[in-house]
Amino acid sequence: MAESLCPRAGDRLIPLADAQAHVLERVAPLAPARVWTVAAVGCVLAEAISSPEDVPPFANTAMDGYAVRAADTVGASAQAPVELPVVAEVAAGHPAAAALEPGEAMRIYTGAPLPDGADAVVMVERTRRLDDGTRVAIEAPVAAGLHVRVAGDDLRAGDDVFGPGEVITAGHLGVLAGIGVGEVLVHPRPRVGVLSTGDELVDGGGPLAPGQIRDSNRATLLALVAQSGCMALDLGLIRDDDDAISNAINEGAATCDAVITSGGVSMGDLDLVKVVLDRLGDMRWMQIAIRPAKPFAFGLVGERSTPVLGLPGNPVSSMVSFELLARPALRRLAGRSDLHRPAVPAVAAEPFVRSPDGKVHFARVRAERDAGGVLHVRSAGGQGSHHLTAMARAQGLAVLPDGDGIPRGAEVRVLLLEEV
Ligand code: AMP
Ligand code: MG
Numbered sequence: 327m328a329e330s331l332c333p334r335a336g337d338r339l340i341p342l343a344d345a346q347a348h349v350l351e352r353v354a355p356l357a358p359a360r361v362w363t364v365a366a367v368g369c370v371l372a373e374a375i376s377s378p379e380d381v382p383p384f385a386n387t388a389m390d391g392y393a394v395r396a397a398d399t400v401g402a403s404a405q406a407p408v409e410l411p412v413v414a415e416v417a418a419g420h421p422a423a424a425a426l427e428p429g430e431a432m433r434i435y436t437g438a439p440l441p442d443g444a445d446a447v448v449m450v451e452r453t454r455r456l457d458d459g460t461r462v463a464i465e466a467p468v469a470a471g472l473h474v475r476v477a478g479d480d481l482r483a484g485d486d487v488f489g490p491g492e493v494i495t496a497g498h499l500g501v502l503a504g505i506g507v508g509e510v511l512v513h514p515r516p517r518v519g520v521l522s523t524g525d526e527l528v529d530g531g532g533p534l535a536p537g538q539i540r541d542s543n544r545a546t547l548l549a550l551v552a553q554s555g556c557m558a559l560d561l562g563l564i565r566d567d568d569d570a571i572s573n574a575i576n577e578g579a580a581t582c583d584a585v586i587t588s589g590g591v592s593m594g595d596l597d598l599v600k601v602v603l604d605r606l607g608d609m610r611w612m613q614i615a616i617r618p619a620k621p622f623a624f625g626l627v628g629e630r631s632t633p634v635l636g637l638p639g640n641p642v643s644s645m646v647s648f649e650l651l652a653r654p655a656l657r658r659l660a661g662r663s664d665l666h667r668p669a670v671p672a673v674a675a676e677p678f679v680r681s682p683d684g685k686v687h688f689a690r691v692r693a694e695r696d697a698g699g700v701l702h703v704r705s706a707g708g709q710g711s712h713h714l715t716a717m718a719r720a721q722g723l724a725v726l727p728d729g730d731g732i733p734r735g736a737e738v739r740v741l742l743l744e745e746v
Contacts, residue, residue, distance in 0.1 A: 339615035369512035370661035380478035393444035407463035447473035513661030519578035521561035579628035589639030619647040640711035672701035690720035
């Protein structure tokens with residue numbers, strides 16, 4: 327292929343922050359849509375929710391016991407209990423048929439509506455049912471309101487409950503179900519297509535022909551997409567062929583909210599993803615001042631200006647590139663404002679040796695907290711961009727600024743990939 331077909335990335339290595347800004351400036355939250363509440367877990371709310379009703383909707387008992395008027399229990403003790411007739415039983419879902427009159431008690435079970443006329447509940451442990459079962463001995467006085475959950479105690483009708491920008495969690499679903507909200511306006515879960523490129527790649531098991539390797543990036547990237555809260559769509563394994571790559575990217579751009587490719591964005595003439603993206607979209611091909619994951623291409627393709635992120639093919643590079651560039655972009659599409667992995671301080675449990683090359687290195691590390699909660703990190707294994715096993719074991723990426731590395735015992739910043 328003629329050199330002129332290759333778009334130029336420029337000689338300059340660009341800082342990671344510039345590459346991230348370039349992407350994030352071109353990605354906007356997906357237009358909000360109304361969805362079934364249960365399907366919205368993990369999505370970002372795009373409206374304010376106010377409670378249409380009181381929660382709880384009626385006064386009810388927090389304890390198993392006896393509904394009484396507090397005034398009737400004054401002076402009660404184990405030695406001198408107050409004896410009251412038990413006039414009814416009130417269970418959850420079965421309100422009392424009549425009001426409680428002065429001098430009466432009703433047996434009541436947790437969650438049951440407090441009968442009219444009652445103002446407190448004596449817990450069953452402070453009572454004794456008298457032999458014939460028609461009376462109860464109250465062995466302790468209770469104050470008005472004791473063990474009563476009043477209507478609106480959690481939420482009052484008209485209260486603001488949740489607001490735009492909040493991520494819907496399991497707890498949010500419970501609250502929304504509890505106030506009868508069946509649909510919510512959210513930024514939809516982004517649909518993200520993933521494809522691999524490379525003539526050397528094969529899918530699945532079976533014997534390998536000379537020069538072949540198995541496609542590992544697609545499995546990894548599909549899972550990373552799903553773990554980022556998106557819907558992952560497999561766009562397949564594509565040959566190093568201009569038409570095949572064009573068709574796959576065009577189809578992905580038409581059916582997905584974002585497309586992630588791996589391979590074909592390096593310097594070589596056979597790195598066709600950058601060539602195709604340059605033709606299809608408003609593409610920028612970058613050499614980022616990081617290691618691994620230096621080459622990266624980003625374009626907006628098709629009528630909907632679908633973002634296409636061209637990640638490098640080396641398996642570790644594609645994962646690191648996903649973490650640094652794709653994941654923040656997908657989170658922005660999903661309407662999130664917290665885009666980046668947390669960067670936390672840690673202590674280097676061993677020296678991290680490197681030499682100056684104008685790049686920030688991201689070392690794959692295991693992390694452990696000591697008794698005082700301080701994080702200590704050490705290498706997760708081989709640090710080559712093909713050492714996928716170490717990346718698989720890594721809990722974080724230690725940030726090694728350009729220079730000679732970080733000595734043992736010194737502070738190092740770590741992008742945590744999981745909670746440690
Ligand atoms: P590329 O970015 O296409 O030049 O690929 C760089 C290196 O990553 C080469 O050694 C490829 O064989 C390898 N590679 C590319 N894509 C994949 C993939 N999907 N799975 C595993 N290795 C890959
Ligand atoms: Mg390739």
